[in-house]
Amino acid sequence: MKEYKAKIISRRKYGSYHIFRLALDTALNQAKPGNFVLLSTGKSDQILRRPMAIYSISESEHWIEILFTVAGKGTFHLSQIEPDTCLSVFGPLGNAFDPPKKSSSLAIVAGGIGIAPFLYWLTSYATELTNVKTFFGFQNLEQSHVLADFEGLSADIQHATDDGSSGFSGNVVECFEAHLKKHPFDHVYTCGPPAMMDAVQSLCKSKKISLSASLEARMACGMGVCLSCVTDFEHDQKTQGYSLVCKQGPIFHQSF
Numbered sequence: 001m002k003e004y005k006a007k008i009i010s011r012r013k014y015g016s017y018h019i020f021r022l023a024l025d026t027a028l029n030q031a032k033p034g035n036f037v038l039l040s041t042g043k044s045d046q047i048l049r050r051p052m053a054i055y056s057i058s059e060s061e062h063w064i065e066i067l068f069t070v071a072g073k074g075t076f077h078l079s080q081i082e083p084d085t086c087l088s089v090f091g092p093l094g095n096a097f098d099p100p101k102k103s104s105s106l107a108i109v110a111g112g113i114g115i116a117p118f119l120y121w122l123t124s125y126a127t128e129l130t131n132v133k134t135f136f137g138f139q140n141l142e143q144s145h146v147l148a149d150f151e152g153l154s155a156d157i158q159h160a161t162d163d164g165s166s167g168f169s170g171n172v173v174e175c176f177e178a179h180l181k182k183h184p185f186d187h188v189y190t191c192g193p194p195a196m197m198d199a200v201q202s203l204c205k206s207k208k209i210s211l212s213a214s215l216e217a218r219m220a221c222g223m224g225v226c227l228s229c230v231t232d233f234e235h236d237q238k239t240q241g242y243s244l245v246c247k248q249g250p251i252f253h254q255s256f
């Protein structure tokens with residue numbers, strides 16, 4: 001891991017999603033799907049960086065991308081920053097998704113900002129896998145336009161919108177559950193709001209499907225020192241006490 005200054009090369013927007021492309025430092029060549037970075041807000045009175053999943057990466061073209069939505073003062077300031085601005089980046093941090101088994105039937109269930117880790121995952125493994133179904137949940141049609149980034153990476157991408165303006169009318173868990181009744185899965189990957197992930201976890205437990213969950217948390221250091229990202233999420237590697245999202249995670253595995 002390393003701290004460095006990264007220039008914003010470009011930015012784009014899909015509904016409430018903001019995507020920054022940042023100049024790549026060689027330290028991030030070691031990144032893997034599921035890793036995250038701590039990104040400064042560019043504002044001197046906001047000391048703490050914000051944890052951001054690595055959305056996409058190109059070693060050959062020397063950039064990484066991060067995806068975020070406005071959730072407070074820090075991300076609001078980030079959303080106003082123009083290209084050519086330099087931000088402080090610390091990473092790569094956290095663990096990564098285990099490489100999937102090629103013969104497995106896999107599902108990705110993600111909602112809101114929880115889609116962020118999965119473009120990198122799909123880009124890394126799409127050519128090796130033929131049986132991946134993707135379920136994404138969005139607020140509205142405008143937000144669902146981000147699916148253009150995922151085109152060709154999954155044989156079957158289903159999406160739901162809260163307002164019914166595109167795709168399945170309802171939440172992404174309902175969309176996933178409808179398919180689960182007809183199509184068994186060997187493993188599920190999930191990230192999103194806590195209530196959504198709890199519902200996915202319950203479904204996987206009832207069907208005895210193993211689960212990999214990417215958790216989100218507020219954090220200060222990203223290295224397990226500040227203890228601000230404690231979680232009580234049960235997982236296979238847990239021995240006693242609580243876990244830290246930044247150090248034991250952000251990817252946690254469960255088998256039932």
